[in-house]
């Protein structure tokens with residue numbers, strides 16, 4: 001298997017290294033060979049290539065079986081014309097990563113860290129499926145001296161393919177999809193709702209479907225997070241709601257993400273940022289990346305046993321209390337990584 | 346003073362009646378005459394006028410000193426071509442209500458109802474200023490069989506006037522403004538940030554200003570709600586974030602809103618919906634409307650003593666525990682209304 005690794009900026013290289021080492025251990029134990037190719041993205045690519053997503057990186061990503069990303073960004077590039085995040089948007093577009101999957105689950109051992117009351121958040125377990133290559137993110141942008149315009153565009157085909165991912169995922173979970181839009185105000189949301197309803201009727205009527213307006217949804221995520229299974233929504237709403245959902249379990253460092261394209265290609269990254277303040281100190285929690293690696297095994301390489309083994313190893317180490325500082329522990333990032341590797345072995 | 350009352354649908358008429366009766370009592374006590382003119386908006390206007398915002402209503406609103414609105418909407422009109430909410434959007438546009446103000450404050454006596462832990466939410470006290478007549482809400486909309494497009498437009502003038510409202514409000518509060526955008530992705534947000542920064546530098550450098558991306562902001566509202574004073578943002582982000590903020594104190598029934606145009610004109614309404622399930626049963630909590638009436642007195646009529654008196658009367662009755670069912674009490678809506686009226690007297 002050919003894996004492209006994009007360490008990126010800040011703590012990105014540390015957590016990506018933990019991901020690579022877990023894959024190597026899985027390779028040993030289960031008899032697979034992973035070839036790793038490291039490429040630049042984000043701030044470091046701006047510094048060396050004057051381009052947050054160099055050609056060379058793009059070629060490698062397009063040829064790979066899967067891409068593992070650390071994190072991008074940092075204050076160093078905040079004022080520049082070129083921004084590290086452009087690298088993220090570029091790889092999403094180039095690889096056609098139209099579906100971003102963010103599972104969020106409340107762990108019993110971490111629930112005391114949640115900002116929500118235990119009785120509100122206990123048992124919450126959801127998957128947010130965010131459309132990732134459409135909407136305001138990739139629409140035409142116009143700017144004159146005193147006016148700016150962003151275009152938000154969606155087609156039926158774009159909505160259908162991401163809704164399909166949500167319905168399929170729901171069938172493997174608790175069989176419920178909540179589609180989020182703002183159909184009482186905007187046209188793209190009306191098309192969104194229509195398309196999801198039609199697809200549901202034609203192919204997924206066995207799955208429970210509900211529609212929610214984005215403003216109510218923001219409230220419900222906080223007041224009754226246990227009411228949801230799979231949530232599907234457009235790019236900008238998904239950006240906001242998935243970040244909102246991510247803080248509910250109290251441990252953002254435990255969350256990974258998958259961004260899927262057609263034909264099983266995918267990019268996997270933790271949901272946390274590049275945390276430049278703690279970079280290079282071996283403090284970064286590698287678990288978000290390892291959860292992403294488990295998804296990489298599952299979705300892009302179809303190595304289901306291996307994925308389950310990694311997930312189980314992570315859970316075991318978390319329950320044992322081998323935790324980095326962000327989760328109230330004293331272990332270094334490499335200690336957590338090593339403990340999980342031992343557990344896999 | 347000429348007040349137009351738009352009772353609307355569901356519990357709208359009940360809570361609007363409570364607002365009118367409080368104004369009458371204030372008129373008696375402080376020697377003012379309020380003339381009330383009742384007009385139709387929303388579902389009821391669709392039924393009788395085949396228009397969610399009839400001409401006649403529009404004329405009255407444009408001529409009034411202030412408008413008091415109950416609530417609009419209900420399942421009855423959910424499948425129709427004409428929707429009650431169009432009435433809301435129409436009155437905002439026609440009256441030029443460009444700034445929506447939503448104060449959110451955690452009451453000690455209600456904190457146990459919050460979904461957040463006490464130590465997270467205690468002391469939170471913020472004002473969300475939402476741009477209300479621009480952005481995706483009023484941009485050009487295009488629809489073909491398989492594509493939908495929404496245009497998001499902002500001009501410097503639109504951004505400046507709402508930012509000004511936020512800075513002015515901050516000076517009367519804790520002197521801090523958090524401006525929310527998605528400047529790392531969309532053009533309107535880049536113009537938003539630039540414009541807010543320029544205005545700050547030119548006229549409000551005494552006010553502390555910070556910028557936050559909308560996705561982080563959704564997280565921060567839940568993890569550290571006490572960090573904010575005045576929050577200012579564009580229409581759609583404001584819709585989402587103000588609803589999110591509204592559930593944090595655990596008592597949405599206590600929150601009111603003001604939508605301000607130029608020259609002191611304004612529309613005032615509780616933030617809750619039309620709650621058709623409890624309509625006509627005298628269960629609706631009138632306090633959101635009464636808080637809105639206090640803002641009406643303050644912002645449109647410049648009756649500051651009267652506004653403070655109403656706010657104080659509401660606080661006293663809440664602390665006394667005269668509460669409707671939504672807040673865990675047993676009082677009817679009209680009992681709460683009467684208790685507050687007595688308190689004013």
Ligand SMILES: CC(C)[C@H](C(=O)O)[C@@H](O)C(=O)O
Nearest residue numbers: 085086088089239529530560
């Ligand atoms: C960095 C930014 C462009 C990006 C986004 O908005 O998509 C990030 O917030 C994310 O969610 O991956």
Ligand SMILES: CC(C)[C@H](C(=O)O)[C@@H](O)C(=O)O
Nearest residue numbers: 184185215430431433434584
């Ligand atoms: C009903 C709807 C059009 C409206 C909006 O989105 O502005 C509502 O959610 C609000 O916030 O007043």
